[in-house]
Amino acid sequence: MKFLLRQILRIIPVLFIISLIVFLLVRVTGDPISLMLPETATEQDKAELRQSLGLNEPLYVQYFTYLGDLVTGDFGESFRYNQPALSIVLERLPASLELAFFSMIIAIIISIPLGVLSAIKRNSFIDLFITGGAVLGKAMPNFWLGIMLILLFAVQFNVLPVSGTGSIYHLILPAITLGTAIAAEMTRLIRSSMLEILSQEYIRTARSKGLIEAIVVNKHALRNALIPVVTIMALQTATLIGGTLITETVFSWPGMGQLLIQAVNLRDMAVVQAATFVIAILVIGSNLLADLTYRYLDPRIKYD
Amino acid sequence: MSTSLLNVEDLKVRFKTEDGIVPSVNGVTFHVDKGETVAIVGESGCGKSITSLSILDLIPSPGEIHHGRIDFNGTDLQAIKKKQLRKLRGNEISMIFQEPMTSLNPVFTIGNQISESIRLHQRLGKKKALMKSIEMLDRVGIPDAEAVVRRFPHQLSGGMRQRVMIAMALACNPKLLIADEPTTALDVTIQAQILELIKQLKTDFDTGVILITHDLGVVAEVADRVVVMYAGEVVEEAPVEELFANPKHPYTLGLLSSVPKAEHVVDELGTIEGNVPNPADMPEGCKFHPRCPFATDKCRNEHPELEQFDSNHKKRCFYDVEKGGVA
Numbered sequence: 130m131k132f133l134l135r136q137i138l139r140i141i142p143v144l145f146i147i148s149l150i151v152f153l154l155v156r157v158t159g160d161p162i163s164l165m166l167p168e169t170a171t172e173q174d175k176a177e178l179r180q181s182l183g184l185n186e187p188l189y190v191q192y193f194t195y196l197g198d199l200v201t202g203d204f205g206e207s208f209r210y211n212q213p214a215l216s217i218v219l220e221r222l223p224a225s226l227e228l229a230f231f232s233m234i235i236a237i238i239i240s241i242p243l244g245v246l247s248a249i250k251r252n253s254f255i256d257l258f259i260t261g262g263a264v265l266g267k268a269m270p271n272f273w274l275g276i277m278l279i280l281l282f283a284v285q286f287n288v289l290p291v292s293g294t295g296s297i298y299h300l301i302l303p304a305i306t307l308g309t310a311i312a313a314e315m316t317r318l319i320r321s322s323m324l325e326i327l328s329q330e331y332i333r334t335a336r337s338k339g340l341i342e343a344i345v346v347n348k349h350a351l352r353n354a355l356i357p358v359v360t361i362m363a364l365q366t367a368t369l370i371g372g373t374l375i376t377e378t379v380f381s382w383p384g385m386g387q388l389l390i391q392a393v394n395l396r397d398m399a400v401v402q403a404a405t406f407v408i409a410i411l412v413i414g415s416n417l418l419a420d421l422t423y424r425y426l427d428p429r430i431k432y433d
Numbered sequence: 434m435s436t437s438l439l440n441v442e443d444l445k446v447r448f449k450t451e452d453g454i455v456p457s458v459n460g461v462t463f464h465v466d467k468g469e470t471v472a473i474v475g476e477s478g479c480g481k482s483i484t485s486l487s488i489l490d491l492i493p494s495p496g497e498i499h500h501g502r503i504d505f506n507g508t509d510l511q512a513i514k515k516k517q518l519r520k521l522r523g524n525e526i527s528m529i530f531q532e533p534m535t536s537l538n539p540v541f542t543i544g545n546q547i548s549e550s551i552r553l554h555q556r557l558g559k560k561k562a563l564m565k566s567i568e569m570l571d572r573v574g575i576p577d578a579e580a581v582v583r584r585f586p587h588q589l590s591g592g593m594r595q596r597v598m599i600a601m602a603l604a605c606n607p608k609l610l611i612a613d614e615p616t617t618a619l620d621v622t623i624q625a626q627i628l629e630l631i632k633q634l635k636t637d638f639d640t641g642v643i644l645i646t647h648d649l650g651v652v653a654e655v656a657d658r659v660v661v662m663y664a665g666e667v668v669e670e671a672p673v674e675e676l677f678a679n680p681k682h683p684y685t686l687g688l689l690s691s692v693p694k695a696e697h698v699v700d701e702l703g704t705i706e707g708n709v710p711n712p713a714d715m716p717e718g719c720k721f722h723p724r725c726p727f728a729t730d731k732c733r734n735e736h737p738e739l740e741q742f743d744s745n746h747k748k749r750c751f752y753d754v755e756k757g758g759v760a
Binding site: 329333334335337338340353428 | 489491493519520522523524527530535536537538539540541549553554585598
């Protein structure tokens with residue numbers, strides 16, 4: 130519990146830095162005023178808008194105003210949607226989380242058995258097949274795999290919807306698309322991690338006790354082998370939450386990736402800031418989860 | 434040898450590597466009687482660990498037993514099925530290993546790891562197995578055993594972990610204990626305690642012990658009989674007093690002269706020149722001849738057999754070697 134509290138306290142300065150970076154990045158990439166107004170607008174129109182948005186203030190004044198609003202949960206208003214930026218982002222959040230979660234589940238379901246099998250059957254035909262498949266899975270571009278899946282399951286066999294959201298069936302194809310690439314990377318990692326663990330002396334000890342091979346592998350080896358895998362899982366989850374733009378586009382999935390790109394293109398600063406901030410919090414959250422998983426898997430890890 | 438607990442006959446182990454077949458153990462024969470401690474002695478790489486691992490078929494891949502016979506209590510261990518062999522492992526034949534730091538699984542509690550084999554072989558429930566684990570820890574001299582079962586290996590010292598290994602190995606009352614360098618990684622004081630423990634438990638449980646070591650001090654301490662191995666072969670075998678008093682193989686002689694003794698202060702300890710030969714490139718004739726101070730042309734060309742020249746003393750050498758040279 131103390132550990133959790135300390136971790137949460139640690140997040141505060143991180144959020145502070147993120148807010149500063151986001152704030153500066155949005156402002157150094159160009160003038161939002163010129164995009165917000167039609168080309169026919171006069172210099173006076175621009176000056177008025179700038180005045181009303183507070184953009185003529187010195188940068189540090191703008192930052193502190195922004196920070197003050199942040200504390201109260203106010204990310205400003207999206208000039209495109211004329212709605213509070215945070216509510217637009219939060220509206221997209223469930224779809225993103227749903228997709229990220231299911232993609233990760235699929236990746237885990239595929240990669241753990243295949244990685245373990247590949248390691249215990251090292252250098253066999255099965256191993257060759259699995260590692261070859263992993264290379265392929267990693268090499269396939271997401272958009273291509275997505276389109277192929279649509280062609281096969283939605284167009285040819287007509288068993289799953291082409292795109293959109295609304296049911297668990299809508300989730301299957303985009304989650305497989307994203308899960309495949311992650312599964313490919315995790316399979317290779319689990320394989321090499323298992324190979325290393327299987328040569329450890331405590332595995333020989335386990336065998337010398339008379340345990341059947343399934344227990345030696347699934348109890349004694351796997352738990353140890355998963356420790357390094359957790360790191361990659363956390364990193365991948367972060368990527369899934371923030372940036373699955375291509376897959377979202379292919380499947381018209383209303384996630385945060387699409388929202389963020391649109392907002393950047395339109396210089397919708399409030400939305401960019403809100404989305405980045407929410408993603409940052411989720412990334413921090415998934416890292417925290419990884420830390421907790423470590424502590425569960427490996428009793429040697431104790432944070433002081 | 435009807436009383437023998439374990440009979441290893443002409444055991445040959447080889448490793449199939451990319452560079453070809455590498456022999457590791459070349460026709461090793463020895464036996465262990467009930468309640469007897471046999472030490473297998475030799476330098477690193479002489480095949481003593483592989484010999485001990487082959488008894489329970491635990492040789493790491495790509496190693497394989499390709500010749501010989503291992504009889505345990507009248508059963509040919511190579512003829513039985515894997516399932517039957519697993520029933521022997523940890524139950525009738527147990528092993529303890531050199532590195533107590535790495536021989537225990539870091540992510541499970543001590544209690545979990547000891548009760549695992551008790552539950553498996555004695556079919557006890559979780560609670561009873563844990564009680565038995567505590568009893569075993571008590572028995573190997575671990576204070577506060579009830580708390581220790583809940584600890585993880587990293588929370589114990591090296592000596593404690595080796596005691597845990599011993600408790601685990603003896604939990605099912607094995608008839609044979611194979612201890613592969615059990616004290617090498619420990620401090621000298623802890624070493625003495627562990628050896629004392631093995632000696633005492635051997636008497637308590639009437640367990641036969643194979644003690645693999647390169648340390649002749651350890652041998653003198655606990656062994657009844659000694660098998661000296663060199664380059665995958667047995668080169669000498671004798672009861673411990675006989676071997677120390679009357680070594681017959683130049684290699685044994687060399688090993689003995691490299692042990693420091695308190696009563697003789699010498700300027701320099703004896704060493705054996707050279708290294709154990711590479712198994713992939715064994716010398717012709719007697720395998721020890723390149724390092725032997727007494728080697729003759731005969732040694733360079735002919736391979737000596739292990740001959741029994743006394744009722745309980747065997748050697749693999751053409752000559753009668755005494756301290757001064759070839760008689």
